[in-house]
Amino acid sequence: QKEVEQDPGPLSVPEGAIVSLNCTYSNSAFQYFMWYRQYSRKGPELLMYTYSSGNKEDGRFTAQVDKSSKYISLFIRDSQPSDSATYLCAMRGTGFQKLVFGTGTRLLVSP
């Protein structure tokens, strides 16, 4: 079993839809949770960063962490074609430990 599981998609939605992207994990030591967006032929771009459980909102993006269920989510409201990209979840423990990545979910938002 992988430490971090993420559905590879693709996930296809119409413009304006609410998108839900999710990851599950098995290591209860993970404390820091990140979402990266990666456009084709580009490096990953840090979108959201949360520590421990709870929600964090930034514009159209909301990151949610449920440590009791070992489940994290990224919600995108009013999705746009420019949101079409691969979304990678990543997480790590305390101190500095290496990031563990999900495989990424490819999102396609059609106009």
Next chain:
Amino acid sequence: SAVISQKPSRDICQRGTSLTIQCQVDSQVTMMFWYRQQPGQSLTLIATANQGSEATYESGFVIDKFPISRPNLTFSTLTVSNMSPEDSSIYLCSVHDRASYEQYFGPGTRLTVT
């Protein structure tokens, strides 16, 4: 956030040759990382490079194949040695911001080995 640049952005190389990838950061950072992203795959950490010490390699990666230099706090190189087609991948440099605990990535180097 740190701004990271990589050279070259892409290259096509012949089997058996070596390629050195450069990573430059616009601020001083303690920890720099090198990742590999194979087609359709997620990111795999190759090694962690701290200035002034030997790089630490992850399981499955060795110094002879992927030698790393870290001469100062803003620069690092990764060499892919004796390349084979299996080394075709995107190689990414990354840095860890100690103040914010956030980790940032460069644009990547797309390597094709023929």
